[in-house]
Amino acid sequence: MTASMTAFARRETHQPWGSLSWEIRSVNQRYLEPSFRLPETLRDLEPLVRNELRQALSRGKLDLTLRFYPAEDNAQLEVNAALLDQLITAADQIYNRTPAASLDPLRLLQWPGVMQSKKTDEGEVKKVAMELFHEALADLKAHRQREGVELAKLIEDRLEQINQHLITAQNYLPAALEAWRSNLLEKAQKLQVEVDPARLEQEIVILAQKQDVMEELDRLTTHIKEVYRALKSNQPIGRRLDFLMQEMNREANTLGSKAMSMEMTQVSVDLKVLVEQMREQIQNIE
Template sequence: MNSMTGFGRSTRIADGLQCTIEIKSVNSRFLDLNIRSPKQVNSVEHSIRKCIQKSLHRGKVDVFVTLQDIDDREKQFLINSSLKHQIQDLLVLEGFYKSAQDVPLAAVMSISNEWIQIKDDEIQEDSLCSLITETTMEALNALVHMRTSEGVQIQQDLLERLSHMTAIIDDINAHKEDAVLAYKENLRKKMLEYVDNLDIAINEDRLLQEVAIMADKTDITEEIVRFRSHVVQLTNTLKKDEPIGRKLDFIIQEMNREVNTIGSKAMDISLTDHVVQLKCELEKVREQVQNIE
C-alpha cells in the first residue's frame, strides 16, 4: 500500500553533461503527469512518461529536468560572413577605412559580435535518452520508496482506527436490546397516556402489537452486521500490494451509510454518543484514504 505523496531527486553525468531530475507527487483522483524540461529534452520526454506510468497509477506528479554543462565540450563556431562583410562595408562607407581589407577584426567586433556564434556539439540522442532514463529511474525509485514508507504509516494508523471502531460497534451491539426494550416501554407509556387523555377504551393486545411493530423499526442488527462486514473488507484491502485507494473510498462510503442509518434508528442517548464517535473516526479514516494510491 502506497501513499500518493512523495519526492525523489537524482543527478547523473554523461559526456560532460549533468542531468538533474526532481519528481514530486501529491494526491489526485487520477495520474496527472506534468513535465518541465529544456527544449533539448523534448525528443526523449516520452521516455520519462513511460518510466513514471509503469510505477505510478494515481497522483499529481510534477517532473523537473535540468541539464548543465560541467566539462569542456567540443565547440562549433558558426560564422555569418554576410553580416561581417556588411559591417566592413559600413565602416568603409563612413570613411573610417579605405577598403574592406583594411578593416581590422577588432573594429568589426566593436560594432557587433553577432556574426560569430559558438555552440556546444549536440549530445547524441541515444546518449541523451540513456542519461535521462537512468536519472529518471533513480529519482522515481526515491519517490516510490518515500510513498511506500508513508503508506506503511497510514496503514498502521488505519488499522488502529478500525480496531477502535470495532470496539465501538461491539459496545453498540451489546446495548442494542436494552435500547429497544427501553424504547418499547417508553412508547407504551406515552400511548397509554394519550389514550387516557382522550378517555377512550383500547385493546391492550392491539396496543402491544403496535408498540412491537414500531419498536422493530429501531432494530439495528442488520446495520451492525453490514458495518462489521465492511470493517473486514477494509482490513483485507489494506493488506493488498496494489493500488487500493478507490476501493477504500467506496468501502468508507458504505460504512458511513450504515452509521447514519444506525444514528437515525437509535433512540437511546448512549447509542447516539457511540454513533458520534464512529462518525468522527470514519471522517479521520476518510481523510487518510484520500492520500492512498
C-alpha cells in the same frame, strides 16, 4: 502494499561532460497526471518517461524536473546553421508582408535548438538521464510505500475503534428497548390509563422491528473486513477504499436515524467522525 500518492525523490549525477539531476514531486490526484520541465535538448525523453510512469504508477499528480548543466570545457556553443537559415527565411517572408517588422538577432539565438553544445554527446547524455530517472522513480515508489504503510496503520487503528463502537451499539439495543417500554408504562401511569400488557408487548415488537439496526451493524462489520482485505492487496486500492467509506458513512447515518437513545445517537456520531477521518487519509492512497 498500500502506497501513498504523496512523495518526493531527487537524484543527480556528475559526468565529465556535465551534471544531470532529476526531481520528482508527487501529490494526490484522481488520475495519473505528470507534468514536465525538461531542457530543450532533452525534450524527446518525455514520451519515454511517460511510458515508464504509466507502467510504474496508476494515480497521482507528478511534477518532474530534469536539469542539465554542461561542464565548462563542453559549454562551447555553436549555431545550428540549417535551423537558423530556416528561421531567417521565415522572417523574410513575414518582413515582405509587414515592412515595419525588424529582425532581432538575439531573438533568433533564443529560438529552441539554434544554439547547441559543441562537444557534448547527446546520446550519452540521454542514456544517463534515463538511468538517473529510473533511480529517482525507484526512490519515489519507495517513499510512497513507506507513507502508505503509515496510512494503513492509521486506518487500521480507526477500524478497531469502529469495531468497539459496533459492540457498544449491540449492547445498547436491548437496554434501549427496555427503556422505551418503561417510559411508556410511566406515561400511562401518569395519565392514569390502564395498559393492556398484550398490546404493550405488541407495540414493543413493532418498535423493535422498525428500530432494528442489526442489518446496519452487520453491513458495517462486512465493510470493515473488506477494508482490511484491501489494505493487504498489492493492487492500487484508493478508489475502492473511497467507495467503502461512502458505504460506511451511509450505514452510520441510518444507524443514527434509527437511534432510540442518546447512547445510540452518540455511537452514530462517533462512527461518522471515524469514517471521515479515514476518508481524509484515503484521499492520499494510490
